[in-house]
Amino acid sequence: MKWLAFAVLSLCACSAPARFVRGGLEIRTFAHDSTNVHLVMQDGNAFLFDSGYEKNAPQLEADVRAAGVDPAKLKAVIVSHGHADHAGGARYFHTRFGVPVVVGMGDEGMFTAGRNEKLCPTGLIANLRARKDQDATYTGSTSDVLVNGALDLKELTGIDAKATLLPGHTSGSLVVTVGDVVLVGDLLRGGIVGSSAETHFFMCDLEDNQRGVMKLLTELAPAAQLVFVGHFGPVTPEAVRAHFVR
Ligand SMILES: [Zn+2]
Numbered sequence: 001m002k003w004l005a006f007a008v009l010s011l012c013a014c015s016a017p018a019r020f021v022r023g024g025l026e027i028r029t030f031a032h033d034s035t036n037v038h039l040v041m042q043d044g045n046a047f048l049f050d051s052g053y054e055k056n057a058p059q060l061e062a063d064v065r066a067a068g069v070d071p072a073k074l075k076a077v078i079v080s081h082g083h084a085d086h087a088g089g090a091r092y093f094h095t096r097f098g099v100p101v102v103v104g105m106g107d108e109g110m111f112t113a114g115r116n117e118k119l120c121p122t123g124l125i126a127n128l129r130a131r132k133d134q135d136a137t138y139t140g141s142t143s144d145v146l147v148n149g150a151l152d153l154k155e156l157t158g159i160d161a162k163a164t165l166l167p168g169h170t171s172g173s174l175v176v177t178v179g180d181v182v183l184v185g186d187l188l189r190g191g192i193v194g195s196s197a198e199t200h201f202f203m204c205d206l207e208d209n210q211r212g213v214m215k216l217l218t219e220l221a222p223a224a225q226l227v228f229v230g231h232f233g234p235v236t237p238e239a240v241r242a243h244f245v246r
Contacts, residue, residue, distance in 0.1 A: 020226070020234075025179040027228065030063040032056040035085040038183055038228055039067055040176075045158035047076040048099075049176055049183045050230065051089030054138040060089055061096075072097040075157035076145075079103045080185025081170040082110030082117075086230060088138035095141075100156065103143035104165050107172025114140030117170065119202040126201035133202070147174060164220055168212035169203060175220060182221035183228040187212055188240065190233025197227070197235040197243045213244045 018029040028039040030052075037060055038049040046069045052060050064071050077099050079087045087110070093099040103111050110117055114137050121130045145156065153161040153176070161178035169186040176183045186200045187209070203209045217224075217237060228234045 020181070022179055022181070025181075027181070028063075028067045029228065029234075030060060032059055033085065034231055036228070036230055036233070037063075037089070039064060039069065040159060040161065040178060040183075041067075041069065042159045042178070045075055047074060047078060047153070047157045047159065047161075048093070049078050049228075050080050050086045050185065051077050051093065053085050053136070054088035054092065057089035057092035061092070071099070074099045075159070076153070077101050078153075078163060078174065078176060079107070079111065079143075080175075080183070080230060081173040082107035083133075083170065083186070084114070084116055084136035084138045085133070086185060087111055088114075088136075091139055091141045094144070100144035101141075102145040102147060102151070102156070102163065102174075104163075104167075104170075104172030104174040105146050105148040106165070106167060107170050108143060108146060110170070110172075111143055112140045114138040118204070120204035122199050122201060122203050122206070129201070147172075153178075166212055166216065166220065168205070168209050169200060175216060177221050177224070180223055181226045181228060181234075182216065182224040184216065184230075186230045187216065188227075188229060188235075188244070189231040190229050190235050192232055195235060195239060197229075197233075197239040199243070200231075210244055210246070213240060217241065 020027040026041040030037045037052045077090045090101045121127045150164040189200045
């Protein structure tokens with residue numbers, strides 16, 4: 001497990017782009033305004049999981065280039081869900097570089113409108129930022145691929161990965177399994193300090209959230225060794241269980 005400890009330690013240096021390498025799989029995580037975007041690379045192919053705020057898209061383009069990837073060669077932008085801090089930059093990559101955008105069914109309304117549905121704060125920090133986050137908008141557009149159920153990403157991206165609808169944080173939230181890791185958007189978050197897993201800042205049904213996390217651990221990604229989240233992290237499945245299994 002030494003490699004895992006090393007990967008976690010190096011990834012938790014949260015300000016710099018974090019790099020995870022496991023066999024032929026490489027994941028770079030870029031964080032702007034505390035929101036993660038993951039660049040997933042394998043066999044010369046690459047896709048983005050999430051796209052950050054719209055205003056940060058030029059910086060994200062620079063991040064992608066600095067990682068050695070031509071943005072025009074990105075195979076997809078997979079949007080974990082339609083909130084402004086995750087979906088806002090997708091249109092930039094679609095209009096400039098023709099990158100197909102993948103959205104989960106249920107969030108296409110948010111993605112078209114560029115407006116967040118109702119957010120439910122789960123704690124003090126969320127209460128403080130609730131209005132600003134609720135009011136965040138982005139330029140709406142249409143998706144190229146709508147995921148209903150599950151989508152094998154091999155054909156679209158060239159990468160052995162799978163996107164699966166896991167509603168909860170939003171109706172159309174997606175998780176992506178690739179290799180022995182899983183990317184989960186805002187299903188949960190990492191601790192602001194340290195390596196804990198935490199309930200996300202905004203979640204309207206906490207019991208449903210717990211069921212979703214259990215479904216992730218037992219059905220969708222039972223072999224996952226690392227969980228990449230939308231804010232802070234990544235976290236281990238053990239940390240997820242420590243917070244969510246009661
Ligand atoms: Zn969200």
